[in-house]
Amino acid sequence: MTVQHAQPIGRLIQELTKLPGIGEKTASRLAMHILRAAKEDAQGLARAILEVKEKIRFCSRCFNLTDQDPCRVCQDPKRNREILCVVSGPEDLIALEKSGGFRGVYHVLHGVLSPLEGVGPKDLRVSELLSRLQGGEVKEVILATNPSV
Numbered sequence: 844m845t846v847q848h849a850q851p852i853g854r855l856i857q858e859l860t861k862l863p864g865i866g867e868k869t870a871s872r873l874a875m876h877i878l879r880a881a882k883e884d885a886q887g888l889a890r891a892i893l894e895v896k897e898k899i900r901f902c903s904r905c906f907n908l909t910d911q912d913p914c915r916v917c918q919d920p921k922r923n924r925e926i927l928c929v930v931s932g933p934e935d936l937i938a939l940e941k942s943g944g945f946r947g948v949y950h951v952l953h954g955v956l957s958p959l960e961g962v963g964p965k966d967l968r969v970s971e972l973l974s975r976l977q978g979g980e981v982k983e984v985i986l987a988t989n990p991s992v
């Protein structure tokens with residue numbers, strides 16, 4: 844008979860292996876780390892996970908991930924609403940914001956068109972983008988997506 848982890852540890856390892864890039868070995872290491880951590884730290888981690896699930900949603904204008912709708916970028920009166928930057932994902936928006944040079948607004952597609960993987964315009968926020976453009980406020984569109992079909 845092989846010795847196994849106590850059931851709660853096994854369950855934590857099993858949940859951690861569901862995360863991208865986390866194999867069995869890394870999951871065990873993380874589980875042991877959590878076990879050794881202070882109770883407050885473990886609670887902080889658990890709360891942070893629940894909080895993103897409860898509080899984060901899409902901005903109804905740009906589809907950025909946000910805890911307030913409209914998001915901070917869309918609410919900012921100093922932003923130039925005539926310049927719209929189209930990005931693939933929320934990470935791209937964050938990267939552009941960190942670079943600090945862009946003062947317009949965004950539209951987050953949440954993916955890239957990929958006919959081979961069955962991702963068409965309907966799967967992305969394309970119709971929402973088109974209706975924003977038809978609104979007439981936008982004068983310039985910057986495509987900051989990776990070149991793809």
Ligand SMILES: [Zn+2]
Nearest residue numbers: 902905914917
């Ligand atoms: Zn927004």
